[in-house]
Amino acid sequence: MPYSLAILWRDRSRYLPAVLAVTFSAVLIAVQCGLVLGLLICTSVPIDHAGADIWVITSDAASMPQTYPIPDLWALRVARQPEVVRTETYLLGAGSWHKPNQGSAELCYLIGSRLDAGSLGVVRELSPDVRARLAEPGAVVVDEWDLENLGLSKGVGEHAELNGRRVRVVGTVRGFQGHNFIYVFCSLETARMLMPEFMQHPEMTMCVLARCKDPADAPAVVERLRRLHPDMGVYTRAELSRRVQMYWLFRSTGGTVMLCTISLALLVGLVVTSQTLYAAVLASLREYAVLDAMGIPRWRLIVLTLAKSFWIGAFGILLAFPVVLVLSWAALLMRTRVLLPVEMLLVTAALTMGMALVSGISALRPLRQVEPATLLR
Numbered sequence: 001m002p003y004s005l006a007i008l009w010r011d012r013s014r015y016l017p018a019v020l021a022v023t024f025s026a027v028l029i030a031v032q033c034g035l036v037l038g039l040l041i042c043t044s045v046p047i048d049h050a051g052a053d054i055w056v057i058t059s060d061a062a063s064m065p066q067t068y069p070i071p072d073l074w075a076l077r078v079a080r081q082p083e084v085v086r087t088e089t090y091l092l093g094a095g096s097w098h099k100p101n102q103g104s105a106e107l108c109y110l111i112g113s114r115l116d117a118g119s120l121g122v123v124r125e126l127s128p129d130v131r132a133r134l135a136e137p138g139a140v141v142v143d144e145w146d147l148e149n150l151g152l153s154k155g156v157g158e159h160a161e162l163n164g165r166r167v168r169v170v171g172t173v174r175g176f177q178g179h180n181f182i183y184v185f186c187s188l189e190t191a192r193m194l195m196p197e198f199m200q201h202p203e204m205t206m207c208v209l210a211r212c213k214d215p216a217d218a219p220a221v222v223e224r225l226r227r228l229h230p231d232m233g234v235y236t237r238a239e240l241s242r243r244v245q246m247y248w249l250f251r252s253t254g255g256t257v258m259l260c261t262i263s264l265a266l267l268v269g270l271v272v273t274s275q276t277l278y279a280a281v282l283a284s285l286r287e288y289a290v291l292d293a294m295g296i297p298r299w300r301l302i303v304l305t306l307a308k309s310f311w312i313g314a315f316g317i318l319l320a321f322p323v324v325l326v327l328s329w330a331a332l333l334m335r336t337r338v339l340l341p342v343e344m345l346l347v348t349a350a351l352t353m354g355m356a357l358v359s360g361i362s363a364l365r366p367l368r369q370v371e372p373a374t375l376l377r
Contacts, residue, residue: 005307005311014276014279015276015308015312017272017276018272018276018312018316018359019315019316019319020316021276021316022312022313022315022316022317022320022352022355022356023316023317023319023320023323024268024320025265025268025270025352025355026316026317026320026321026324026348026352027320027323028261028262028264028265028268029262029265029266029348029351029352030340030344030345030348031324031328031338032258032261032262032265033262033348034324034328034338034340034344035258035331035338036258036259037339037341037344038336038337038338039248039258040245041245041337041339042337043244043245043247043248044240044241044242044245045123045175045176045183046092046123046183047064047237047244048237048241049123049125050120050121050122050123050209051119051120051121051122051124051211052090052120052209052210052211052237053210053211053215053236053237054078054084054209054210054211054212054218054221054222054225054234054235054236055207055208055209055235055236055237056070056074056078056207056208056209056210056225056233056234056235057070057206057207057233057235058232058233059230059231059232059233060233061233062243062247062251063243063247063248064240064244065109066247067207067233069198069201069204069205069206070204070205070206070207070208070232071203071204072203072204072205072208073203074229074232075087075088075089075208075210077225077228077229077232078208078210079210081210081221081225083212083213083214083217083218083220084210084212085213086118086120086210087120087208087209087210088113088119088120088121088209089188089205089206089207089208089209090113090120090205090206090207090208090209091111091113091188091192091198091205091206091207092109092111092112092191092206092207093110093191093195093206094107094108094109094110094181095107095108095109095184095194096108096162096163097150097161097162097182097184098161098162099151099160100151100158100159100161102151104151106149106150106151106182107180107181108181108182108184109181109182109183109184110162110194111183111184111186111191112185112186112187112189112190112191112194112195114188115131115132115135115187120209120211121209122185123173123176123185125173125174125175125176126141126171126173126185127171130170130171133170133171134170134171134185134186134190135187136168137190137193138165138166138168138193139167139168139169139170139186139190140162140167140168140169140170140184140185140186140190141169141170141171141172141173141184141186142155142169142172142173142182142184142185143172143173143174143175143176143177143182143183144173144174145174145177146177146183147172149182152169155169156169156170156171156172157169157170162194163195163196165194167186167190167194173185177337218236222234222235222236222239266351266355270355270358270359274358274359274360274362305360306357306360308360309356309357309359309360309361310356310357310360312356312359313352313353313356313357316356317349320352321345324340324345
């Protein structure tokens with residue numbers, strides 16, 4: 001290992017492109033994975049930040065946006081379970097937000113829930129004061145990062161039009177910025193006013209939420225309800241969150257593009273690094289021939305090449321992580337979340353190191369040409 005490091009330092013100009021290729025690949029993988037995680041959380045954030053242990057929707061819905069109205073009497077089916085201590089209805093649906101004085105509109109995802117202290121659907125970030133203001137007819141809450149997209153300047157106190165109805169912003173939250181839509185939170189009564197189909201059919205709802213005495217009982221209750229009522233789509237909070245995220249990741253164009261970009265980053269890094277190492281081994285054939293003539297086993301030469309690959313991967317990763325942190329900070333300034341959990345950074349480092357070592361293996365081909373006779377040419 002020390003000898004391989006000395007060789008890299010001596011010929012650093014030769015190996016620098018390989019280090020930069022590894023750095024570029026690691027940066028692209030980490031940033032793209034961070035973007036994917038940020039967007040995945042955006043798609044399921046109302047579920048993750050609510051207090052319900054069990055969610056009931058239509059059985060054939062691939063995700064929350066694909067569900068359709070269900071009878072609110074389904075809440076009685078859930079309430080009969082001995083582990084359940086509370087049930088309530090929950091409304092959601094698409095909306096069109098008309099920007100004040102701009103003549104344009106934004107796609108919204110309208111969410112209506114109960115607002116009392118024990119509510120299962122309201123997000124935890126809404127303070128009691130904001131919940132009290134939301135009880136007013138036509139009152140809504142939006143993410144403060146979306147104010148500009150909604151055509152609002154200060155947010156609280158401003159009026160706009162949603163689905164042809166006048167609404168007033170009574171508060172803002174952070175961390176609920178949608179991917180290609182804007183979350184709008186309101187009370188159940190306001191949601192029925194803004195979505196006429198529920199005003200005309202008050203016996204219908206979009207979801208039924210439930211809480212168990214012990215959250216650990218939720219999986220057993222879900223399995224029982226699935227057997228008793230196959231027409232209901234029953235999920236724990238974690239199951240529905242994962243279902244929504246996987247739908248976006250594999251069924252949307254954005255998720256597919258990001259997965260392709262991650263694969264492309266690995267491929268570019270692999271090709272550039274392997275070609276650089278291959279050329280370096282070719283240029284060092286006489287040095288390898290000297291070592292071979294001195295009786296150095298061939299396997300030691302192979303280990304030497306792989307050690308170079310290891311150092312190239314290590315230096316590339318060390319250079320990449322500060323760049324990734326700077327880029328994530330810059331993305332935050334542009335109101336884009338790039339999540340960088342430690343587990344994801346470790347996976348990125350492992351993928352990058354694996355790519356570097358595979359590149360080293362592919363560069364071993366010239367070693368078959370190493371013979372002491374090479375020194376006589």
